[in-house]
Amino acid sequence: MQTAASEPIDGVFRALADPTRRRVIERLGRSAASASELAAPFDMTLQSFSEHLKALEDAGLVTSRKKGRVRTYSLAPKGLQVVEDWLSAQRTLWEQRLDQLDDYLVKLKETRS
Amino acid sequence: MQTAASEPIDGVFRALADPTRRRVIERLGRSAASASELAAPFDMTLQSFSEHLKALEDAGLVTSRKKGRVRTYSLAPKGLQVVEDWLSAQRTLWEQRLDQLDDYLVKLKETRS
DNA sequence: TAGATACTCAGGTCAATGCCTGAGCATCTA
DNA sequence: TAGATGCTCAGGCATTGACCTGAGTATCTA
Structure with a gap:
């Protein structure tokens, strides 16, 4: 029913609509960090928190690389x-x-x- | 569970996450318009469309005044x-x-x- | 190599969203 | 003043979103 198949910008705005996710962006503005480092300040299971990270990554706002068992997230410059x-x-x-x-x-x- | 009681900016981003609502903002950038004028291009009932307008107004992105049976929407300058x-x-x-x-x-x- | 660590996957709940239909209820217009 | 117009209210239903628990699977470390 929508005009087109959900534009990429939709996901960006939706990602930014959540305060947890905005705080992650703000945090990553200072430096890259691992999933659990990022999760630490939040009163939430890591599983739930990971979904936020996924939302941010899907939206193109952050990128991640996995090294060993640690996944490190950075701001996507063009995000x-x-x-x-x-x-x-x-x-x-x-x-x-x-x-x-x-x-x-x-x-x-x-x-x- | 969230930091604070859902900041106003949440609503703004959420409002902008929807392509219908973004198109309304874009349209209002050209001039103010009534609810039905705004609704015309969309394949949606007026009732549903009105909810989008409400979301935009709640977010502080548009304002409206009712004159007779017509409600006219304008961009909120600081939105x-x-x-x-x-x-x-x-x-x-x-x-x-x-x-x-x-x-x-x-x-x-x-x-x- | 046993155990801790850092995720990851697979469900399941509950509330919020986005859309609908069916009624209103004021205003305008002929 | 009857009928069309422009919204508005109430309710219902399907999907999505944000959480959770429980159970893996690699990797590192002692």
Whole structure:
């Protein structure tokens, strides 16, 4: 029913909608870390926490490499770019809008009856 | 279980995670519009569509005023600001990170065994 | 090589989401 | 003032999301 098969940006926004996952991103902004290091501050089983990491990785916000039994996560440099791009497109749209002329017309139309 | 009682930014990201809702934001970037005008392009009942509008309004991304039987929606000017702020904080964090020195140390620790 | 460590897999619960139908209920318009 | 219009309310149903427990499977370490 949706326009297209769930765009990648959906997953990015959905991933960022969760405070746990945002905190992971914030943490990784300081340095890379293993799954259990990342999980430590959270009152949650590692299994549950891993699903958050998976969500972040699926969204392209983080990457991971496994070395021995440890999986280390890092920020994906281009991860937040999609969001920045969408935001800046919105800003542009908004700004192009010759100082709310449209709004003025809409209000006019709405008032006139 | 979560850190705090679901921060406002959660709702903003959740609202933006849905392509229908993002398209509404994009549309409103051009001009304000009524619920049914906004709904027209979507293959969905108005009732369902209204829930999307409610989600956007609850998130603070749009505002609405009702005049007669028509409810007109506009972009909330400060709506996307929270997201921009969060993103720029992340960018700052990332940049402060003296050219991946931390990553270097982590990799070192990871390799050395 | 036994045991601890660091995940990983396979379920299962419960609440929230996204969509629907069927009724309203005010406003406008002819 | 009857009928169309533009929303709004209530409920129901299927899917997804965020947790959990329990049970592996590699890897490291003593």
